[in-house]
Amino acid sequence: MLNVENIRKDFPILAREIHGKPLVYMDNAATTQKPIQVIDSLVDYYSNYNSNVHRGVHLLSMEATEQFELAREKIANFINSKNPESIIWTRNSSESLNLVAYMWGRANIKSGDEILVTAMEHHSNLIPWQELAKEKGAFLKIIPIDKNGCLDLLAYRELITPKTKLVSVVHVSNAIGTINPVKEMIQIAHQVGAKFLLDGAQSAPHMPIDVQELDCDFLVFSGHKMMGPTGIGVLFVKKDILDHLDPLYTGGEMVLEVTYETATWAPIPMKFEAGTPNIADAIALGAAVDYLSQIGMDEIHEYEKLITAYTLDKFSVLEEKGIILFGPHDPLLRGAIFSFYTPDVHPHDLGTIMDHMGIALRTGHHCAMPLVKSLGVPATARASLYVYNTFSEVDTFIDGTIEALRYFKNGS
Amino acid sequence: MGLLKHCGILKMDLKRVDDLYRDKVILDHCRNPRNADYLDNSDIHCDAINLFCGDEVHIQINVDDFRKITNVGYQSEGCAINQAAGSLISEYIKDLDLSQVRNFISEFSKMLEDKSALDFDEELMPKLGDLTVLHRVKEFPIRIKCVLLSMTALETGLDKVK
Numbered sequence: 001m002l003n004v005e006n007i008r009k010d011f012p013i014l015a016r017e018i019h020g021k022p023l024v025y026m027d028n029a030a031t032t033q034k035p036i037q038v039i040d041s042l043v044d045y046y047s048n049y050n051s052n053v054h055r056g057v058h059l060l061s062m063e064a065t066e067q068f069e070l071a072r073e074k075i076a077n078f079i080n081s082k083n084p085e086s087i088i089w090t091r092n093s094s095e096s097l098n099l100v101a102y103m104w105g106r107a108n109i110k111s112g113d114e115i116l117v118t119a120m121e122h123h124s125n126l127i128p129w130q131e132l133a134k135e136k137g138a139f140l141k142i143i144p145i146d147k148n149g150c151l152d153l154l155a156y157r158e159l160i161t162p163k164t165k166l167v168s169v170v171h172v173s174n175a176i177g178t179i180n181p182v183k184e185m186i187q188i189a190h191q192v193g194a195k196f197l198l199d200g201a202q203s204a205p206h207m208p209i210d211v212q213e214l215d216c217d218f219l220v221f222s223g224h225k226m227m228g229p230t231g232i233g234v235l236f237v238k239k240d241i242l243d244h245l246d247p248l249y250t251g252g253e254m255v256l257e258v259t260y261e262t263a264t265w266a267p268i269p270m271k272f273e274a275g276t277p278n279i280a281d282a283i284a285l286g287a288a289v290d291y292l293s294q295i296g297m298d299e300i301h302e303y304e305k306l307i308t309a310y311t312l313d314k315f316s317v318l319e320e321k322g323i324i325l326f327g328p329h330d331p332l333l334r335g336a337i338f339s340f341y342t343p344d345v346h347p348h349d350l351g352t353i354m355d356h357m358g359i360a361l362r363t364g365h366h367c368a369m370p371l372v373k374s375l376g377v378p379a380t381a382r383a384s385l386y387v388y389n390t391f392s393e394v395d396t397f398i399d400g401t402i403e404a405l406r407y408f409k410n411g412s
Numbered sequence: 413m414g415l416l417k418h419c420g421i422l423k424m425d426l427k428r429v430d431d432l433y434r435d436k437v438i439l440d441h442c443r444n445p446r447n448a449d450y451l452d453n454s455d456i457h458c459d460a461i462n463l464f465c466g467d468e469v470h471i472q473i474n475v476d477d478f479r480k481i482t483n484v485g486y487q488s489e490g491c492a493i494n495q496a497a498g499s500l501i502s503e504y505i506k507d508l509d510l511s512q513v514r515n516f517i518s519e520f521s522k523m524l525e526d527k528s529a530l531d532f533d534e535e536l537m538p539k540l541g542d543l544t545v546l547h548r549v550k551e552f553p554i555r556i557k558c559v560l561l562s563m564t565a566l567e568t569g570l571d572k573v574k
Binding site for chain 2: 347352378
């Protein structure tokens with residue numbers, strides 16, 4: 001098993017105390033902490049070869065360009081994309097999704113077409129399609145989930161028709177942790193000729209992703225949820241689709257030849273990256289991917305399965321006390337994201353108490369308002385783990401929750 | 413250290429949260445919210461939802477011919493702070509006239525949002541009565557919005573009155 005204690009040493013922030021207690025950081029679905037290797041990579045760029053890319057003839061620019069494009073290759077290798085040109089830098093998953101909706105959606109979705117998403121989508125994989133459907137007179141259909149928080153695959157088979165042009169699905173739910181059977185879903189989508197978009201925001205950081213094996217047409221994910229900096233995200237598009245897309249943004253960097261009347265576009269992927277890109281953060285995301293690969297994505301996934309099983313087991317104590325844990329209870333069907341509801345204590349009050357124990361949780365609807373509403377609760381508390389979380393931190397979290405419940409129960 | 417530092421029985425030092433959650437007035441209002449009955453024939457409806465956290469506040473107000481508040485109904489969904497604050501405020505505004513409520517909203521919100529002091533304005537404190545306990549929330553900046561939601565509701569309601 002991987003050495004969590006050694007991994008923890010790479011994360012300066014994990015040595016911090018919060019309200020006098022060791023930090024137990026369990027808000028990884030919101031954003032993850034950064035290892036020193038990623039922080040150093042940012043400092044190295046700004047200290048030693050800060051320069052614009054793809055234009056200067058001077059050495060700094062050449063070094064910056066080399067590192068920037070090397071980072072793109074690292075991302076391509078990380079998801080086993082045949083072509084680095086299939087990797088487009090964006091700000092985050094949300095921007096990646098919007099780019100697909102604007103560049104591919106506006107050109108390919110017509111009146112009467114259907115778009116399928118699931119009932120457990122993040123707002124970012126729902127609203128762009130609502131807007132697109134409204135604009136084009138297309139239909140947005142929702143694949144329901146069962147009472148365990150798993151996707152209803154039978155319903156999916158019934159909902160998908162030859163009119164379905166796009167299926168856009170979250171790989172791992174940020175709100176309830178469910179891992180969706182996307183490989184099977186992609187095959188079903190392709191049988192009717194629909195394209196498949198995979199939202200990997202909560203999966204790419206935690207498990208190996210192979211775009212060739214999965215055969216997804218689009219993949220999106222965010223750098224900051226996988227130890228990288230904020231402000232850098234990825235859009236993968238299959239090359240044969242990318243070749244036929246027009247850019248959304250135009251301007252500098254993305255052109256071949258410009259006259260006062262017209263312009264021609266640079267080759268992919270540059271034609272989709274107008275303006276000076278986020279050079280430092282792209283390079284640092286490359287460093288994050290190096291770090292993850294060095295540990296090994298298989299090893300990370302295995303470790304997270306173990307800590308998920310352990311946490312689920314511990315949750316049974318909380319469930320006896322009336323706490324409701326959402327999502328599947330089989331550790332193989334879910335990631336290490338635990339959304340729960342404490343009937344006697346509002347999630348925000350729980351969050352404040354836990355914060356004073358040093359435990360960082362998220363409370364609210366987790367950008368999945370329709371889903372949380374359908375669970376019949378006003379909000380949930382969520383603990384989301386990563387490879388640097390220890391089993392004893394899980395104990396701290398469980399004991400802390402029990403303590404917080406007792407605190408409110410005994411309050412007088 | 414390392415793995416061990418999280419082990420063992422947790423000895424929670426929750427003195428700081430005690431300031432908020434062990435305050436007798438806050439606890440009392442949280443458990444026994446005042447004016448909780450919905451007013452069917454209200455003159456003014458005040459509703460606010462914080463979409464970020466899902467908390468809701470609903471206030472109904474009756475006024476007399478002189479725009480003085482004669483009756484208040486208050487319901488909320490949300491955390492303890494939201495509930496206690498709404499209950500306290502529903503008591504406070506009874507018998508005020510609408511312009512006094514407007515003044516109260518602006519002064520009280522200003523005091524809550526003022527980062528320069530942890531306490532409320534001393535001159536205003538006596539006027540506020542039990543409401544002064546809400547200054548404790550200032551030590552938990554992220555929770556100030558839980559108190560402010562009732563203010564937002566009142567403001568939205570009053571804005572509808574000509």
